Amino acid sequence: MIYLLDFRSAPRSGAVVPPRLTLYDHERLGVHAGDQLAQEPRVTFLIHGFNVDRNEGITSLSRLAVELSDANAGALICVLWPGDSYFGPLGYSWEGVDADDTAAYLAEFIRDNWSQKTGRSKVPVSFIAHSKGARVAMGAATAWHASTGMKPDQICLLAAAIDDTSLAEADVYEAVTAASKRVAVLSSRRDAVLGLTYPAGDLLQAFLFAEDDFGWALGYGGPKPDQNGEEWPAPVFPKQIDPGKDVGHGDYLPPSDDKEQINSKQRAAIHFVRAALAGESEIPYL
Template sequence: MADDTARNYDPGLVLDLREQPEGGKLPTRGELRGRQQGLPRPECVVLVHGFNNHTGEAGERYYGFRIMQCRHFGGEHGDMAADLERLLGDAFWPGDADWPGPLDWLDALVYPAAVHTARDAAALLADLIERIPGLVRVHFVAHSLGCRVALETLDLLWASGRLAIGSICLMAASVERDDVAPGGKFADLLAALGEAGSEILVLHSRRDKVLRFTFPLGQSLADEGFLPEALGLEGPPPGMPGRVSERRIAGANHGDYWGHQDNEPSRVATREAGAFLKLGERVREIRARDPEAARAVGAARAID
């Protein structure tokens, strides 16, 4: 998959919150990049990777997600990959460390700092999203600690009121269940989003060793509760506000959600995410609404 990503991953829109490809701090201001970053798009599905992914690893995950969506919903249209680029926006944030190769395993030690980076990244990501030309409605697919980035960003976007909030898919969420329970940190946001018609899908797995063992300790060290339970491990707490649905992904480990791991949990997770977001329908709407642009974009690199 890594070789295929290097050859074929060419995102139409990048929301870049990194100063360097691996490790580093958040920049003063984010940057919109990509082949189509100047093109207006009324809707955008923002993809947010999780903890401990450098730029190449995050790109591999985003590329895997595209491949799976084309397999699930592409039908006989070989140009779905090109049309997807008019819908997706890939966010990159520094939730990793820059250790020498043999010490990469030490990245787990930066988790407490990454929790705070996830929180601080929200203002930059919200600003970038609001700068996307022509944007009316934003959706999210987030994984792991990227779910914290997404929720913090949604809090700011909702307060701003400039954009409509669509569907939100949280995969293996490194978010405390107490934070999304009644009275929790995000309870008011979730209730407001639900009243506005936004829907949330929680994909979770009790086989997730990262969320079972690493998450509680990391959150405690980050002063974010004492040995809390993860949303992505146990699923939504009783009474979670909003229009929330869930799906347990049988046998899924923490990295089995984006599609770059070609296994059954990954296939199920990507199919659930794509169906929830109605990606096939949205791509067809894009093609019908603007066929000339669809043909132009179709000349770009395609995914086999």
């Protein structure tokens, strides 16, 4: 079943607020979303990236959820967060704070629903994230794992706008990466947003927020060792897309305009996600 988990205070921009869970299927008016979620055998969080408003997020993620609904995904929870601003792409450097705040709330939501205390610790929890949504996913998974000892099932990062060394860095995501069943990383060197905009935005972010470091994007060149040369943990499955396929930043999730058809590149990314969720040993990009 498809759910919406909304952390937004407004349709566009706005603040991060405690989440509201609803069923995407509005015809099921007699069903309480929380009660239904408690019965789900598996949970997968779908997280959009930067510069996506509420309606765009609902459309794109719900279309992805429909495509994954028969892929052993169980509950498909579309995470809506305010990773946009009225300044458009110029607001990139300030959205790391919103991503981190959303991650903190999301980790709390997961702890409240899937932990030893709730009796639902055996339910597999997975994450599918695009662009800066990878920061939300990895931040939430890290906090959840650190506080409960619970381990994510599948994590699938598409065009991830996080540093390429972060999966190997002990003080970033190395622990939760090692604990996960698998972290699949799909990247493309034809992604102009990550190849050009990310380094510039990350440099400004490093200047604005002392705790952030400048780096290249994971979703551009794939994972890299940490500063000491330590490799990323074994569960990481990196997939670099052939440059000849010319896959850009918008070629992963379904379009946010429901009148626009899913193109062949987006279909290939969806196939990659389906294979990851299914636990297949090889995850092709076709």
